[in-house]
Amino acid sequence: MSEVNEKDYELAFQIITYAGDAQSSAIEAIAACEKYDFDKAEELIDAANKSYIKCHEIQTSMFANEANGLKTDVNIILVHAQDHLTMANLRIGEAKNIMNLYKKIQQLENKEKDI
Known part of the structure; x- marks a missing residue:
């Protein structure tokens, strides 16, 4: 058994933390979109992206270490971290798509008012 x-x-755990922050910001961005507060949503998506980049940088350094012969033991915590990283990426994309949809809804509502 390895040490x-x-x-x-x-x-x-750093990946889990940053990915969790990214997901939380993306979820808050979706809530801001529901209120048509697109400035706030964009700020939150930017914050989500910044957190995601931090965990992606950690992952990239782990890849570089592995390529240089410094093996990383795969354990359940690392697998869990990778799940969080993937979900953060998906959640940010989801927030961006939802923001675009809410912008279209707002445009349609404004057109309807003008009729």
């Missing part, structure tokens, strides 16, 4: 590499766990 636990504390650094690997630390990096995995």
Whole structure:
């Protein structure tokens, strides 16, 4: 049985933290869209992107280490971190799509008022 590499766990938990922040900001952005507060939604999507970039940078450094012969033990925490990273990416894309839809809804509502 291999020894636990504390650094690997630390990096995995950092990915989980940043990815969680990204998802939370994306969810808040969707809520802002529902109120047609697109400035707030864009700020939140920007914050989500910044958090996502941080966890992606950690993942990239892990890939670089692996390529340079510094093996990372795959454990359930790392797998969980990768799930969070993937979900953050999807949630940000979802928030962007929902914002575009709400903008179209608002445009249609405004046209309807003008009729």
